[in-house]
Amino acid sequence: MIEINQVSQVFQTSARQDHLALSDISLTIQDGAFVSILGPSGCGKSTLLYIVGGFVRPTRGAAKMKGRAITGPGPDRGPVFQEFALFPWKSVLGNVMYGPRQQGIKHAEAEAQSRALIEMVGLKGFEDFYPKELSGGMKQRVALARTLAYHPEVLLMDEPFGALDAHTRTRLQNDLLNIWERDRKTVLFVTHSVEEAVFLSDKVVMMTRSPGRIREIIEIDLPRPRRRTELLLDPRYQKYIVEIERMFDDSGEGE
Amino acid sequence: MIRRIAPLLACLGLLVAWQLASLALKNDSFPTALEAIRAIPAVLGDKDSLVNFGASLRRMAIGFAAAVVISIPLGLLMGRSRAVASFFNPLLMVIYPVPKAALMPIIMLWLGVGDLSKTLVIFLGVSLPVIYHSFEGAKAVEEKMLWSGAAMGLSAVQRLVRIVLPAALPEILTGCRTGLVLALITMITSEMIARQSGAGNILFNALDMGQYDTVFAMIIIVGAMGIVLDALFERLRARLVRWSEPQFDIPLSFS
Structure with missing residues (x-):
């Protein structure tokens, strides 16, 4: 279980001004859950992932893994970056x-x-x-x-398919789900794609534009194993997508 | 085919131009290319001059090796730690524009005219480009690559040796290549100032005695040494960083 308690992150901009990237985030992630963090670019969603990874220290608050404070990176949390690295x-x-x-x-x-x-x-x-x-x-x-x-017990995926073309992305999403369904590791998945988040996740954490706050947590109650072709025709899937897209639009926070 | 013989043609062209210029100028202190080439066997056949060459190459090898061993770790540390960089950068900026051979008279006062002074000058000449390129190479290492290593459990020292060093190796070797040429230059100039032994000693003694064919034969020999050393180093470099060579730049298309 991962617990994020009242985490805030302040960065110094190059103009030496404080920029609040994350504001008072609290979130609990159960073992074996596939959780996506969804939000517009610049909402600090990657930063939140880096805090769980131990790569970035939060300005305030703390993250815990299995009840122990996260103080640095470790092999129990494996990152996959957009830049491949x-x-x-x-x-x-x-x-x-x-x-x-x-x-x-x-x-x-x-x-x-x-x-x-x-x-x-x-x-x-x-x-x-x-x-x-x-x-x-x-x-x-x-x-x-x-x-x-x-x-690793937890996979930390930082917009892993963000740099890929649409066709490749779809194939990798399918393959990731197939792999995940074998051993159901905990996955924390950062994305700005509504469809990707709904397709993959048990739970979608929607964030607001900067400063990043949790706006809503949506449980995705769709059967597994998920097949893209079936889901695209499934009204429940469509409803989730429309609902989340609307939330983006409502607050003028769409991209 | 033409690409392979092009360097030979260039050398040949240079010799022909030299030959014609010297025939046209008819100056005693400017022997023809043929005369200079004819003097080479005499220089290389002489036991004394071989001892001199041996002494030169030994100093060059020691100076170069010591510089590389010290400069690479220093450059890498500077590239990864802002504190180390702020400490050493001003020092290096002061030393950089000073011709290392210009320090030779002072160093001779302290350390004498022997091997130590000359080796030290070579060391200084080689150090700066190697430090600079190691610094730039280390600075450019992707943060996420280091994070990936940290997540696997690599300590800070392990990350420096096992990630920063190999990742920066192409850049480091560029610095070493510049350093190698500078080692040859500082070797000759140091021997020119502290004439006691070495290739520079033969060259400038011949100049004093008006043996111009020997002077020019020495220039050819030193030039050839430069070409051979550079070619050998280039082969080593190409082997070490095969993974970064441009012929590998065309990626396969497969998702």
């Missing part, structure tokens, strides 16, 4: 093996696990390729495999 000097296999090797798993065992993961994310045959040789979608698959490889 792969190690360019390592091959696909080298990237995926990095975490397990760091945790002291023997080379042969780490390699076997990593090869299986690479196959799972659909990149069999690309083990010896370098990140530069891969397309954006493939890079993000590697990044996901690299993070899954060290078995």
Whole structure:
């Protein structure tokens, strides 16, 4: 369980003025839940994710994981970034093996696990390729495999499909759901796409434009496993989308 | 084909231009290219001059190696820590524009005319470009890459050695390549000022004695050393940073 208690974040702008990015956020995320944080760009949703990751220290308030205060990054929380952040000097296999090797798993065992993961994310045959040789979608698959490889309890996904074209994004969303449905890790997923949030999540946390506050938490009560083609025809799915889109419009906070 | 022989053609063209210029000028202190080339075997065949070359190369190797070993960690630390950068930057800015050979007379007063002074001057000459490029390389390392490493459990020191160093390696090696050429230059100039042994010593003794063919033979030899050293280093560099080479820039298209 992740608990975020009254977290606020103040940044200094380059003009040396204080900018309130997050204001008084409190949120609890249950184990095994797929939770999306949805909001317009600049609402601090990524910052919230970085606080849970331990990459950024909140100005006020605190985040806890399993009752213990988060003071820094750790292998229990695995990030996947929009920028992929792969190690360019390592091959696909080298990237995926990095975490397990760091945790002291023997080379042969780490390699076997990593090869299986690479196959799972659909990149069999690309083990010896370098990140530069891969397309954006493939890079993000590697990044996901690299993070899954060290078995984090929570996946922290920071607009992971934001830099990809629509077709690639759809395929990766489907594959992510398939992978997630196998072991149901806790996922905290940041996005600005309403459809993406509704399609993937159990719960959508809607944020307001800056300063970021929680505006509404919407439970997405749709059956799993979810199939995109079925959902697109499902009036409940459509209703969620329209409802959330309206909230954006109401407050003039649409993009 | 033309691309491969182009450098040879350039060298040949230079020699022809030299030959013609010297024939036209008919100046005693400007031997023809052929005369200079004919003097090369005499220089290289002489045991004394080989000892001199050995001494030069030894100082150059020690100065270069010491500079690289100290400058890379310093540059990387400066690139990742603002405090370290603010401390060293002003110092480096003072040293940067000073020709290192100009320090030679002062250093000779302190350390004598022996190896130590010359090696120190080479060390100073090599250090600055290596520090500068390591600094720039480390500064440019993506924050998210370091976060990914931190999440895998890498400590700050491990991140510096195992992420910042390899990620900045292409830039570092660019600095080393500049440093290598500067090592050759400072090697010759230091020997010009503190004439005691070395290639610069042969060159300037010959100049004093009016043996102009030997002077120009030495210039050819030093130039050739520069080309060979640079070519060797370039091969090493290409092997070390194969993953960042431009031929890898065309990504596969596959989602």
